[in-house]
Amino acid sequence: MFEELNNQSVADGKILGGKTGYTDEAGLCLASLAKVGNQEYILISAGAKGDHHSEQYDITDALAVYNSIVK
Numbered sequence: 001m002f003e004e005l006n007n008q009s010v011a012d013g014k015i016l017g018g019k020t021g022y023t024d025e026a027g028l029c030l031a032s033l034a035k036v037g038n039q040e041y042i043l044i045s046a047g048a049k050g051d052h053h054s055e056q057y058d059i060t061d062a063l064a065v066y067n068s069i070v071k
Contacts, residue, residue, distance in 0.1 A: 030061075
């Protein structure tokens with residue numbers, strides 16, 4: 001999954017690392033670290049729809065948050 005996360009673009013930044021996960025109860029989850037501008041951010045998300053075989057909405061959600069940070 002990291003390859004998929006690492007190949008995504010963040011405006012004025014980049015994803016430095018991340019760990020995905022999935023359980024029936026929590027849905028798709030992601031802990032990630034990104035640098036946007038000169039600031040580093042840690043994002044923890046849970047409850048994204050889908051599963052291991054679907055689109056990875058946990059990554060889509062994280063990219064939306066990181067891209068909303070750009071000033």
